[in-house]
Amino acid sequence: MIEPIFLQGICKDYLWGGNRLREEFGKVSDADKIAESWELACHKDGSSILRSGADAGLDLQEYVDRYGTAFLGTNCAGCETVPVLIKLIDAKQDLSIQVHPDDAYAMAAEGEPGKTEMWYIVDCTPGAALYYGVNREVSKEEFARRIENQSLTEILNRVEVKPGELYFIPSGTLHAIGAGILLAEIQQNSNTTYRVYDYGRRGADGKLRPLHVEKALDVTNLRTTAPTVQYPTQNIPGGTVRKLEACDYFASDVVNVSGTTAFSVGEETFHHLLVLTGEGVLKTAAGTAKISKGDSVLLPAGLGKYEVTGNCQFIVTRMDKPVRLK
CATH class of the missing domain: 2.60.120.10 (Jelly Rolls)
Structure with missing residues (x-):
């Protein structure tokens, strides 16, 4: 008999994260903070753990290796893995301004699919905002110049958010989650991110976090993006x-x-x-x-x-x- 499979998320302790996922959602980690919990994940960078049934304790990749992908359905025929990655994200600080490539570029450059994603705002502090695309059409030359002189935010579309709103982020869209936002993210099963601006922050090693400017110049859509439809x-x-x-x-x-x-x-x-x-x-x-x-x-x-x-x-x-x- 087919049974539901309860999953345990894989927690990530990125420097911008908070602790709401631990305190309010019951996520468990030895790290000081939990920035993300990968709730449905079957990726080389993290795989959810089965916590119910005869296969409890296996991670989802091990489950796929043992049984194949028929449990995903006929629309996933031929898939070697779960095609989506679903997360909870707690942004205590601003995330970097970043962009993801489309399938063709990502497969050629990174060996995995591109990344189209959506954000559902679960909760936020008053005035919390995100960046979503450019506020006017921009040339590649201006884009590169603004990355260099750190004025990139001046050409980005800044949107204050409210709980219950949706934001759809096609590949190629510049974006960043702002401080004070807790959201659910549904995305392609990819972890390829090109960071273009990071507020001069340093990682745990004390070094500036790397940027990926040349790749971002290749893949970014520099035309304005239509607002996301909020369905009734x-x-x-x-x-x-x-x-x-x-x-x-x-x-x-x-x-x-x-x-x-x-x-x-x-x-x-x-x-x-x-x-x-x-x-x-x-x-x-x-x-x-x-x-x-x-x-x-x-x-x-x-x-x-x-x-x-x-x-x-x-x-x-x-x-x-x-x-x-x-």
Whole structure:
């Protein structure tokens, strides 16, 4: 019988992180801070740990090595790994201004897919803001000059954020998460980042963190980017659902439960649930299990109907389109 797979995230202690993921979401790490928790990850730089079922204790890469990728569904046919990476991010300080390449450039230069991503703002301090694309069309020469003279922020689109908002970041878009933002990130399964401005910060070794200016000049979109569509909330039995994004790389909704909601996992794709608030009970043909804030649950393709009862909010991510293979 197909069963839900509860996952333990892999924590990252980047210098800009805080401790809300430890204090509020129950994430565990020996590090002083937790900047990110990789909740659904099957990557050379980190792989989630199974914490339920007969294979508890395996990491997701070991699980894939043992069983293959059929549990991801027919839309992932031919995939050698999980095609998405899902994170919780706590930015106590500003992140660097950065850009990610598209698939073609990333495969040629880095040997992995590019990185299109989306951010769902879980919480933020008043006035917290992010950078998202340029505020006017810019030439490559001006872009390079502003990196050199450290005036890059003058041409970036700065946006103050509110909880519940979505920001879709196609590959090639300059961006940075600002201090005071806690968000969920759904992205392609890639860890390639080109840093172009870092406020002169130094790493744990005391050295300035490296920049990747030449590669950023190759891949950055210097035209203005359309605002992200904020889709309306729809009522469903037992709660509400709101589309976040449906692109070539992933599809995600945010679901608010105030009773009992019902969904189904077909043969085409897995579902992944990331619980952001509250608690509830997940019911499948295999039985019931409690879920609560911070839980990460992979529902394998073909699992069938599932219900969530309680008062909680979660993001559900699927692969609604066949994955484009390299």
